[in-house]
Amino acid sequence: MSKRLPHLFALTLTLSAASIALAADQEAGRRKAEAVCAACHGANGISVSDTIPNLAGQKPRYLETQLAALKDGRRKSEIMNPIAGQLSAADIADVAAHFAGQPGAVSTAKSAMLPNLVKSSVSFPEGYQGTYTKYHTINFPATKQVRHYLANPTAVQAAKAGQPMPNGAMLFVEVYSARLDADQKPVLGADGFFVADKLLFYTSMARDAGWGKDIPEILRNDEWNYAVFTTGKQQRAGVNQAECLACHKPLDKVSYLFTLKQLTDAAKSRY
Ligand code: HEC
Ligand code: HEC
Incomplete structure (x- = not known):
């Protein structure tokens, strides 16, 4: 009996190492969300406009299956297909974990757009x-x-x-x-x-x-x-x-x- 204990102990260690790896992924997901997804969905998953869905508090598995379908084109969206197409399987797991972990909000809540994407250098071509x-x-x-x-x-x-x-x-x-x-x-x-x-x-x-x-x-x-x-x-x-x-x-x-x-x-x- 005592001979088996170290073995169980090793198994426990492996599992907690896996959950540490998962937490790190959520952090990578947060960084990606802040840099890219935030422009439309808000960094916290509360979207910036009425035409863009909230992602906050959504089931992680749903987010992953939708992103996979948007990536390979089974789900069509002129806006999301090119974005999801550039996400790796690991990116998808990371951002899904991030948004799933955000608290939801009332339907009228809105995030601000990203200033670097609102700012445009184009000026009116006079004449x-x-x-x-x-x-x-x-x-x-x-x-x-x-x-x-x-x-x-x-x-x-x-x-x-x-x-x-x-x-x-x-x-x-x-x-x-x-x-x-x-x-x-x-x-x-x-x-x-x-x-x-x-x-x-x-x-x-x-x-x-x-x-x-x-x-x-x-x-x-x-x-x-x-x-x-x-x-x-x-x-x-x-x-x-x-x-x-x-x-x-x-x-x-x-x-x-x-x-x-x-x-x-x-x-x-x-x-
Ligand atoms: C330019 C705006 C924009 C950006 C940036 C953007 N999205 Fe989207 N996203 C949309 C729109 C619009 C939809 C709704 C697509 C549709 O009509 O099917 C959507 C849909 C989704 C869905 C499906 C939601 C559902 O309820 O089915 C997921 C998941 C998603 N986006 C994740 C992401 C992630 C992750 C990122 C960042 C890597 C991101 N999006 C960046 C605009 C954007
Ligand atoms: C859902 C996809 C989509 C979005 C979002 C979109 N465009 Fe376009 N854009 C098109 C298509 C398709 C054309 C081709 C002609 C047309 O339908 O007007 C086009 C054409 C253009 C053209 C003429 C030059 C060219 O590419 O052929 C300009 C300028 C332009 N868009 C500006 C914008 C601006 C500014 C925005 C954001 C406010 C925007 N577009 C958002 C799809 C889009």
């Missing part, structure tokens, strides 16, 4: 109409909007030369409501696009040296920053660049642009 090239238009039937896509000369030159977008490039989108007919249906112009009615706002992306440095690697789009501008030419407050960055992130092979092909075709045919 852009004189120098920018309009290269694309898209109808948005669901929202009864039409968007006009413009590029500055730096972006047009790079596209024409088949080069990646360099620092100084800017893409700028005018978002209009569509003119509606008596049945509240968008009126089509001769070009097949909705006739623009009122300018609603602008969205933009631009890059310059050092603009990516405060953005965590999982979200960073090289040196690109994003901004939304009001018709009064001011940056719209409360825009979470983390969402722009996450959705454009998979496009690293095409300078993070969804419309690079359209820009390239326009640049080559017109100049």
